[in-house]
Amino acid sequence: MILHCIQARFGYLLVGLIFIAVIGLCEGGLTSSYVRSNGLSSDMPLDSDVFRVPPGYNAPQQVHITQGDHEGRGVIVSWITPNESGSNSVLYWAANNQIKKTAIGIVVKYKYYNYTSGYIHHCTIENLEYDTKYFYEIGNGDVTRQFWFVTPPRPGPDVPYTFGLIGDLGQTYDSNRTLTHYELNPMKGQTILFVGDLSYADSYPFHDNTRWDTWGRFVERNAAYQPWIWSAGNHEIDFVPEIGETKPFKPYTHRFFVPYKSSKSTSPLWYSIKRASAYIIVVSSYSAFGMYTPQYKWFTNELSKVNRTETPWLIVIMHCPMYSSYVHHYMEGETMRVMYEPWLVKYKVDVVFAGHVHAYERSERISNIAYDVVNGLCTPINDDSAPVYITIGDGGNQEGLVKEMTEPQPRYSAYREASFGHGIFDIKNRTHAYFGWHRNQDGFAVEGDSLWFHNRYWKSMGETSTAVL
Numbered sequence: 001m002i003l004h005c006i007q008a009r010f011g012y013l014l015v016g017l018i019f020i021a022v023i024g025l026c027e028g029g030l031t032s033s034y035v036r037s038n039g040l041s042s043d044m045p046l047d048s049d050v051f052r053v054p055p056g057y058n059a060p061q062q063v064h065i066t067q068g069d070h071e072g073r074g075v076i077v078s079w080i081t082p083n084e085s086g087s088n089s090v091l092y093w094a095a096n097n098q099i100k101k102t103a104i105g106i107v108v109k110y111k112y113y114n115y116t117s118g119y120i121h122h123c124t125i126e127n128l129e130y131d132t133k134y135f136y137e138i139g140n141g142d143v144t145r146q147f148w149f150v151t152p153p154r155p156g157p158d159v160p161y162t163f164g165l166i167g168d169l170g171q172t173y174d175s176n177r178t179l180t181h182y183e184l185n186p187m188k189g190q191t192i193l194f195v196g197d198l199s200y201a202d203s204y205p206f207h208d209n210t211r212w213d214t215w216g217r218f219v220e221r222n223a224a225y226q227p228w229i230w231s232a233g234n235h236e237i238d239f240v241p242e243i244g245e246t247k248p249f250k251p252y253t254h255r256f257f258v259p260y261k262s263s264k265s266t267s268p269l270w271y272s273i274k275r276a277s278a279y280i281i282v283v284s285s286y287s288a289f290g291m292y293t294p295q296y297k298w299f300t301n302e303l304s305k306v307n308r309t310e311t312p313w314l315i316v317i318m319h320c321p322m323y324s325s326y327v328h329h330y331m332e333g334e335t336m337r338v339m340y341e342p343w344l345v346k347y348k349v350d351v352v353f354a355g356h357v358h359a360y361e362r363s364e365r366i367s368n369i370a371y372d373v374v375n376g377l378c379t380p381i382n383d384d385s386a387p388v389y390i391t392i393g394d395g396g397n398q399e400g401l402v403k404e405m406t407e408p409q410p411r412y413s414a415y416r417e418a419s420f421g422h423g424i425f426d427i428k429n430r431t432h433a434y435f436g437w438h439r440n441q442d443g444f445a446v447e448g449d450s451l452w453f454h455n456r457y458w459k460s461m462g463e464t465s466t467a468v469l
């Protein structure tokens with residue numbers, strides 16, 4: 001009888017301990033149990049077919065496009081000719097109109113330690129028709145290459161549009177899987193919002209810039225046909241005073257032009273665009289952003305200018321996340337969070353996409369703006385005006401995934417998983433958008449995580465029921 005009683009009590013104790021343990025570990029959202037098997041990824045070798053140089057003397061290579069103005073009627077076409085400058089013009093025409101026009105660009109070059117770049121061409125085409133397919137041609141003679149793009153619809157509140165999200169891509173076999181997975185996703189992303197860390201060329205001795213060239217050839221298959229909206233990460237800084245390289249972002253800013261002047265920015269590292277129903281603000285985690293700096297002044301002014309009745313979806317992209325519960329890079333975004341979070345909440349930003357942490361994570365709508373160092377209010381709280389923070393630095397670079405997470409999972413973290421993948425932000429109308437995260441190991445239509453977004457501005461105005469298309 002006594003033994004029986006002890007057994008029963010021990011049973012209760014065990015159940016209690018398990019219960020406490022479960023409660024303790026489940027403080028926040030969901031930590032996926034999915035664990036990838038392989039470790040570090042290696043870069044694809046230089047002779048990989050994805051890095052193939054197009055045939056012909058001085059053939060244009062590394063072709064990529066991005067938005068070329070603030071409204072969406074401009075496109076910047078960039079490419080590199082390896083041997084000589086060659087033609088600097090872009091011939092273009094609408095698919096429904098055979099009248100061909102020519103735009104003239106500029107050529108830049110740079111040296112980096114013992115590397116000399118090819119001839120880097122940037123040509124802005126302006127005053128295109130909205131929502132129209134265009135063909136374009138670059139190069140001359142027998143090395144002419146033809147591509148196409150589709151301009152976005154005129155900005156407006158109910159214009160559906162689909163963005164892809166990729167970050168920290170690199171040039172490994174996993175990078176190739178991520179890009180392929182995005183290309184074959186039936187959601188059909190129309191423009192990529194790239195959250196920084198492109199080539200990882202800086203992982204090579206003396207930041208061997210030939211790995212910038214291979215990366216340019218790798219992404220051409222997508223970036224020549226749809227705009228990639230660029231933001232710079234720490235792997236774009238390329239600051240190595242020991243070898244005389246003292247100008248930060250030199251390769252990045254020579255290779256990737258962005259329309260920063262059209263949003264009154266003074267630096268290509270921070271700028272904004274409108275695209276369909278979205279207003280996208282790019283900020284630089286690795287440029288001065290404190291009070292009184294050019295970026296701070298521009299950013300705070302920029303938020304106040306957004307007309308949510310025209311572009312209801314307010315999206316901010318940056319490299320270093322403000323909220324991340326992974327151990328790697330923990331709290332690196334804290335200084336920017338302190339400076340910028342009150343503005344994100346005040347202006348009801350819908351979503352902040354970041355990279356840097358090589359994994360996926362989605363937050364709840366939370367803010368931590370009440371904390372002032374002395375009041376002790378240092379725990380993020382639910383905040384209906386706050387954005388969702390999504391870390392999508394899982395493109396697949398050679399540094400591999402980060403798997404170590406802070407425990408217990410904080411309450412602000414809704415879902416986290418260390419797998420490679422990409423995101424899709426699919427805007428349906430002024431009130432609703434759908435986000436899906438796609439891990440590389442799944443079928444192309446499968447979502448590892450997803451969330452319906454209810455637009456912050458229109459929700460605050462009481463509009464909750466626009467029919468989802």
Ligand SMILES: [Fe+2]
Nearest residue numbers: 197233234356
């Ligand atoms: Fe990074």
